[in-house]
Amino acid sequence: MNGSAESLRGRLHSLGFDEVRFASAAAPPSSGLTGWLGAGMQADMHWMERSAGKRLDAAAVLPGVRSVIMLGVNYWDGRPTPEDGRPIWARYAGHADYHDTLKPALVAAGKILESDLGIAPEDYRYYVDTGPVLERGWAARSGLGFIGKNAMLISRTHGNWLLLAAILVRAEIEPDPAIRRAEPARAAPNGVGLLCGSCTRCLDACPTQAFSAPGVLDARRCISYQTIENKGMIPRALRTAIGTRIYGCDVCLEVCPWNRFAQAGRGILLEVRDGITGLSLREILTLTPGRYAEVFRGTGVKRLKLTGLLRNACVAAGNSGDRSLLGELVALAAHPAALVRAHAVWAVRRLAPAEWDRLLANPRLSEADGDVLEEYAAV
Ligand code: SF4
Numbered sequence: 333m334n335g336s337a338e339s340l341r342g343r344l345h346s347l348g349f350d351e352v353r354f355a356s357a358a359a360p361p362s363s364g365l366t367g368w369l370g371a372g373m374q375a376d377m378h379w380m381e382r383s384a385g386k387r388l389d390a391a392a393v394l395p396g397v398r399s400v401i402m403l404g405v406n407y408w409d410g411r412p413t414p415e416d417g418r419p420i421w422a423r424y425a426g427h428a429d430y431h432d433t434l435k436p437a438l439v440a441a442g443k444i445l446e447s448d449l450g451i452a453p454e455d456y457r458y459y460v461d462t463g464p465v466l467e468r469g470w471a472a473r474s475g476l477g478f479i480g481k482n483a484m485l486i487s488r489t490h491g492n493w494l495l496l497a498a499i500l501v502r503a504e505i506e507p508d509p510a511i512r513r514a515e516p517a518r519a520a521p522n523g524v525g526l527l528c529g530s531c532t533r534c535l536d537a538c539p540t541q542a543f544s545a546p547g548v549l550d551a552r553r554c555i556s557y558q559t560i561e562n563k564g565m566i567p568r569a570l571r572t573a574i575g576t577r578i579y580g581c582d583v584c585l586e587v588c589p590w591n592r593f594a595q596a597g598r599g600i601l602l603e604v605r606d607g608i609t610g611l612s613l614r615e616i617l618t619l620t621p622g623r624y625a626e627v628f629r630g631t632g633v634k635r636l637k638l639t640g641l642l643r644n645a646c647v648a649a650g651n652s653g654d655r656s657l658l659g660e661l662v663a664l665a666a667h668p669a670a671l672v673r674a675h676a677v678w679a680v681r682r683l684a685p686a687e688w689d690r691l692l693a694n695p696r697l698s699e700a701d702g703d704v705l706e707e708y709a710a711v
């Protein structure tokens with residue numbers, strides 16, 4: 333199948349994948365996964381522990397796997413990060429859910445494997461982000477990029493702005509070479525920071541100091557985890573540093589000098605949703621269930637649910653310095669969901685430290701409202 337690798341690359345590229353690289357599955361890519369999980373840095377993402385065995389052994393996902401096809405979709409859009417108090421979204425959030433928009437292309441890629449290479453449907457399996465696959469490790473193995481000190485896959489062509497998908501295949505495809513340094517590498521043994529040199533911008537810029545070491549990200553301190561994966565209370569100690577980031581965080585990606593090579597992507601497999609990033613904080617704080625469903629239908633934000641987005645909006649509003657939002661926040665301090673009430677109380681206290689108790693007089697609280705009571709009692 334070696335002679336077919338270039339033809340396969342071309343065919344997959346034409347589906348809309350900006351990067352197509354091949355890796356041998358003979359041995360798993362190096363990763364610090366076991367130590368990371370052992371230190372509890374996955375927070376409450378227990379599915380990562382449950383799937384660790386499969387992540388570390390692709391043959392446990394697809395017995396007999398011999399190659400991994402790594403696919404990258406460039407989502408850089410050139411849009412500047414708002415600095416005017418508008419809510420800040422992770423860059424990928426301005427699109428329809430990429431798990432959905434990439435899937436038809438992966439189905440088509442499977443058909444190409446079947447028709448062009450004679451691979452049976454049961455002899456390959458594809459994943460976008462959520463499967464038990466070490467995408468970044470395989471991507472580094474395939475030379476698609478290297479893993480930076482920010483723990484992200486960095487492409488020399490696209491910088492930090494690639495969405496990754498993987499196809500495990502029970503067939504030999506000529507592997508692409510991994511990136512190597514000409515001089516002795518200063519990278520860690522697992523390849524982290526291979527082309528970072530002495531740069532530490534991402535580690536220094538992280539608003540919550542979430543890196544315990546280069547390439548080691550403690551999800552418990554990460555704004556992306558806290559605003560997307562965490563479904564409960566955001567720790568009070570982290571809220572101020574979140575600023576007006578309402579969904580995810582790109583700081584450790586944006587500061588990376590490798591982004592200077594990024595060009596706006598073809599966007600073939602992405603669907604821009606302009607209505608999201610243009611929303612003001614006030615509009616988000618006053619979203620009704622109907623409006624929320626309308627705006628976020630088919631996006632990843634939908635999984636956060638309205639209460640999760642309102643929780644994040646309260647934190648962002650509290651940090652905005654915009655006292656004109658106090659009316660909306662006081663109204664949310666009586667929201668049916670205790671999660672929203674608790675963060676609204678925090679925001680009112682932060683925006684109006686001298687009058688918050690007057691603004692929030694007569695709360696209807698019961699013993700079941702432990703988190704809300706704590707926000708009233710916090711010193
Ligand atoms: S996403 Fe943000 S909070 Fe998380 S590690 Fe990067 S800079 Fe820090």
Ligand code: SF4
Pocket residue numbers: 480481482483486525527528531532533534535587588589590
């Ligand atoms: S910001 Fe610097 S240290 Fe961080 S990933 Fe990019 S090059 Fe590496």
